[in-house]
Amino acid sequence: MAYINGIGLISPQKTVDPTEFLPEIMEYTSDYLKCIEPAYRTYIDPIQSRRMSRLIKMGIASAKISLADAGCSMPDAIITGTGLGSVEDTEKILGDLSSEERFLNPTPFIQSTYNTISSQVAIQLKCHNYNSTYVHRTFSFESGLIDGMMQIEEEMARNVLIGAIDEMTMNHLQITRRIGQWKMEPVNNLALLETKSPGALPGEGAAFFVLGTEKRSSTYAELKDVATCINLNGSFRPEVVLPEFLAKNELSPNDIDLVILGVNGDCKYDQVYTHFANQFFPGKAQAWYKHLCGEYHTATGFGLYVAANILRRPVYPVVLHLNQVVPGKLRNILIYNQFRDVNHSFMLVQGC
Amino acid sequence: MSKRVFITGIGIVCAIGKNVEETFQSLLAGKTGIGEITLFNTMHKGIIPMAEVKMTTEELLEEVGKAGKKNLTRTALLGMKAAKEALGSAGISNIHQYKTGLISASTVGGMDRSEDFYASFLSDPARGRLIDVVNHDCGDSTERIASHLGISDLVTTISTACSSSVNALMFGSNLIKTGQLDRVVVGGTDAVTRFTLNGFNTLMILDKTGCHPFDENRAGLTLGEGAAFLVLESEEVVMKDGKNILAEVSGYGNANDAYHQTASSPDGTGAFMAMSKAIAMSKLQPNDIDYINVHGTGTQNNDLSEGIAIERIFGEHVPPYSSTKGFTGHTLGAAGAVEAVISVLALKHQVVFSNLGFSIPMKELHNRPVTTNHNASIRHVLSNSFGFGGNNSAVVLSRYVTGDA
Numbered sequence: 001m002a003y004i005n006g007i008g009l010i011s012p013q014k015t016v017d018p019t020e021f022l023p024e025i026m027e028y029t030s031d032y033l034k035c036i037e038p039a040y041r042t043y044i045d046p047i048q049s050r051r052m053s054r055l056i057k058m059g060i061a062s063a064k065i066s067l068a069d070a071g072c073s074m075p076d077a078i079i080t081g082t083g084l085g086s087v088e089d090t091e092k093i094l095g096d097l098s099s100e101e102r103f104l105n106p107t108p109f110i111q112s113t114y115n116t117i118s119s120q121v122a123i124q125l126k127c128h129n130y131n132s133t134y135v136h137r138t139f140s141f142e143s144g145l146i147d148g149m150m151q152i153e154e155e156m157a158r159n160v161l162i163g164a165i166d167e168m169t170m171n172h173l174q175i176t177r178r179i180g181q182w183k184m185e186p187v188n189n190l191a192l193l194e195t196k197s198p199g200a201l202p203g204e205g206a207a208f209f210v211l212g213t214e215k216r217s218s219t220y221a222e223l224k225d226v227a228t229c230i231n232l233n234g235s236f237r238p239e240v241v242l243p244e245f246l247a248k249n250e251l252s253p254n255d256i257d258l259v260i261l262g263v264n265g266d267c268k269y270d271q272v273y274t275h276f277a278n279q280f281f282p283g284k285a286q287a288w289y290k291h292l293c294g295e296y297h298t299a300t301g302f303g304l305y306v307a308a309n310i311l312r313r314p315v316y317p318v319v320l321h322l323n324q325v326v327p328g329k330l331r332n333i334l335i336y337n338q339f340r341d342v343n344h345s346f347m348l349v350q351g352c
Numbered sequence: 353m354s355k356r357v358f359i360t361g362i363g364i365v366c367a368i369g370k371n372v373e374e375t376f377q378s379l380l381a382g383k384t385g386i387g388e389i390t391l392f393n394t395m396h397k398g399i400i401p402m403a404e405v406k407m408t409t410e411e412l413l414e415e416v417g418k419a420g421k422k423n424l425t426r427t428a429l430l431g432m433k434a435a436k437e438a439l440g441s442a443g444i445s446n447i448h449q450y451k452t453g454l455i456s457a458s459t460v461g462g463m464d465r466s467e468d469f470y471a472s473f474l475s476d477p478a479r480g481r482l483i484d485v486v487n488h489d490c491g492d493s494t495e496r497i498a499s500h501l502g503i504s505d506l507v508t509t510i511s512t513a514c515s516s517s518v519n520a521l522m523f524g525s526n527l528i529k530t531g532q533l534d535r536v537v538v539g540g541t542d543a544v545t546r547f548t549l550n551g552f553n554t555l556m557i558l559d560k561t562g563c564h565p566f567d568e569n570r571a572g573l574t575l576g577e578g579a580a581f582l583v584l585e586s587e588e589v590v591m592k593d594g595k596n597i598l599a600e601v602s603g604y605g606n607a608n609d610a611y612h613q614t615a616s617s618p619d620g621t622g623a624f625m626a627m628s629k630a631i632a633m634s635k636l637q638p639n640d641i642d643y644i645n646v647h648g649t650g651t652q653n654n655d656l657s658e659g660i661a662i663e664r665i666f667g668e669h670v671p672p673y674s675s676t677k678g679f680t681g682h683t684l685g686a687a688g689a690v691e692a693v694i695s696v697l698a699l700k701h702q703v704v705f706s707n708l709g710f711s712i713p714m715k716e717l718h719n720r721p722v723t724t725n726h727n728a729s730i731r732h733v734l735s736n737s738f739g740f741g742g743n744n745s746a747v748v749l750s751r752y753v754t755g756d757a
Contacts, residue, residue, distance in 0.1 A: 098475075114459070115513055118741065131741075133511050135509050136494060136507070139509075150527070175482075179485075
């Protein structure tokens, strides 16, 4: 376990200021939910940022916001999770390659490397410590958390900076729409569940968290545990895995006060959540958040932001309510996410 | 973390061999895998050499029992083949007997197919075969390998450029030491693509004469492809099942150069720190290291920075060292695992492999790499893997002698 001591989040909502928690809900009718980006000059030297692509700027800025929030200047490890890295840079090269096999600018190639954000943050901080990047679909961020918590538990690190970063581009939207991942038309994000059609509403975001061994005045909550479970040929058995996961943390389903689900408006896969909640948490309060940030590989970064803030303040904003149940207390939150019923993950967050 | 982690299986497919035995024989014979590009059309054909795996994608499909399947990328296929060999080498038939994970590494994922897709897509957004792009991300190849092996306990993918698969080995070792897994298959896979070829070419670090690691006149790296996996098992499993131990993972270190996105620092800070951490964790002294399988890409920058970092650690007593990239090319995300497998072979057969392509010592260094294969008493091997983004990692692998446990 580790304390969540700082958060930096750039998202389609007004989340850049960590002293506020969803002060005004942003409503969109659009193809995808796009991040509200801050003025980067506060975080990055304009001369440097001129050559950086958008995702890298979002990553560095959110990392710096989280470090300032935690009062930490030099983390003992920098870890990021990203499903696709800088899509914009990758597409630039593919564009050049498709016309003529001779592109002149090496910058997009350098920046397309998945570990660019982890290493750019290290360069900015002059941080020589442990540095790694996980790139496994919706396990990317969770794998980073597992690594970071292991570094803390084994006393290899006291403060770990962990990010969840992915972006959407118009080309990528078109391609993934054709694959069938998304809704085919613009959607009102706050009316997402009324669509009752296949496909999710895409989004993007850059979230960084400072996890630490020490509880401080800036502490949001305790991240008790994280688990990823892959479902290959029916190998995922929640009736076994979930009770085990909770028992390892001396809890049972009944101790969970609020379940935060990755419901994303895709009628085909949202029933996985419905089934899960009915099976293990009947009568419990259920929340969702992907109508605020959209779906992307590292969207659970937004989910953890939501859980941490709910526990710190404590407040349970109505916009997050998925059912009518009001939790009696707010102490234990379970975040459950799944991607196409293949990549299932749990995060257990506790108030402190 | 005092628990021990043992290597009980290895698998590899690379330019010098379709399996461990072929790779070992090529190493012994001093046979390079670098040659002319044959796998795809490119304007660089005949000009820039590459180290391709000598199997077509169709042959790989057949090899893994998936002939005719259209949804598998070359990266996935190479990984499936090498990982399967590793499992077999470890004598594992029942994958569910213990809690088993798969940590794979890749830098290009399914790019070999997405670059074909994009050419059509960009001419018309309705065009391009979707089957060529659905496997684009790095996680895809890992899930294909996991499915091929039946591994489902913990599956993930690491991408830290050219150090990726050493980080997979480190993460896997930590998962065993913390008791989250009993055993784990770790490694990496990367196919050659026009994307990487042209990308590295814009950086002007591809040597048209093939790579010459640690040579004064080195002019760049040679891209290679391949996959390599190692089976790591906990001390409990190894003892309980009386497993044949190939080597012990005795230490590892990861540090960031924090200097430049692609260039290494002149004093090799990150490399120095990574090697120091690995040696310290293994509770050894530098003079206990009997052989270094260096990263040695053949670029001006890497070899100088790495060479200086090595001298900072070992002083005047630099152990025999070689880069084996003159055999395999630089296999990027697979390189760390390819070289870990080669290091295991060095331990097992007590042989130091030569550094192909070397002729003139670097003027900045006071030592030179090994240029002929020779037998030596090797207890501990240090293997380095450094990548863009200043991601530097090193691992110490040790010979296991019965009775050590």
